[in-house]
Amino acid sequence: MTLSNSKWKRVKRYFWSALVVSLLADVPVVSASEPVRLWIQSIFGSRQTHTHFKPFFDEAFSSTGRSYKTFYSNDFEALRQHCRHQHYDVIMGSYSAAMQRIEQDCGYLRVAYTVQPIHLYTRAGQSLADIRRVGIVPGIRAADVEFESVIPGEASTAPFRNHIAATLALLEGEIDALSSAPVAIQRLSPKLKDRLVIAHTFKDSGQGVALLSPQFLASDEGEAFRQFVLSNGETSRRIYVDGMGISLWHAP
Numbered sequence: 642m643t644l645s646n647s648k649w650k651r652v653k654r655y656f657w658s659a660l661v662v663s664l665l666a667d668v669p670v671v672s673a674s675e676p677v678r679l680w681i682q683s684i685f686g687s688r689q690t691h692t693h694f695k696p697f698f699d700e701a702f703s704s705t706g707r708s709y710k711t712f713y714s715n716d717f718e719a720l721r722q723h724c725r726h727q728h729y730d731v732i733m734g735s736y737s738a739a740m741q742r743i744e745q746d747c748g749y750l751r752v753a754y755t756v757q758p759i760h761l762y763t764r765a766g767q768s769l770a771d772i773r774r775v776g777i778v779p780g781i782r783a784a785d786v787e788f789e790s791v792i793p794g795e796a797s798t799a800p801f802r803n804h805i806a807a808t809l810a811l812l813e814g815e816i817d818a819l820s821s822a823p824v825a826i827q828r829l830s831p832k833l834k835d836r837l838v839i840a841h842t843f844k845d846s847g848q849g850v851a852l853l854s855p856q857f858l859a860s861d862e863g864e865a866f867r868q869f870v871l872s873n874g875e876t877s878r879r880i881y882v883d884g885m886g887i888s889l890w891h892a893p
Contacts, residue, residue: 677707680714698711701870705861715779724746733852734780737780739780750858752871755850755888758822759845760826761819764836772796774798774818776798778800783820783847
């Protein structure tokens, strides 16, 4: 049986269409109409984090023509499952051991960082010699420092799901100290801050970090976002430097 010219043309079109689809099936394509996906570390809860950072991201994407969608979390296990396929275009948070594993295992690129001190906070009058339990929030750089050289004896660490819970535990005497950068304490009300003192400042410094996927960084929007972060504009200074007590953004 022979095919007519019209039927043969339809067969060839189908063949080439199927071939093109199969070739593109394994190639990640990001449409410019899709929102930029950002994973933002949150140690105060999604609502508080969203309210604080929204002006920064609104300004960052106002000139790119791309919308954005933010995911606020401190769950690094869930992040690792998604980031292996580079589900997120941008990841921002504390440059802790957990974040460094994300960077290495998932192929993200560090484009900007901040620097801030790490303190050991106690209640006023608390002696270092009497510290037995140190509160930490897993996933932040302040949870990775060594306590043994600072605190005599065998103090244990107590993990908390967020910084608010850890601070309340310190105020109520459930823990004796809290390892934290000023970013966390500075976000609390002045009444709470007045009851806490810095008992020690560690030699190790903390860092905030902005990681971008290679695909996003290679795009015009990704490069524009990198430049916006490093420009340290007025909004950025208000949110990060004045509002969180950390340094300006620096290029690696």
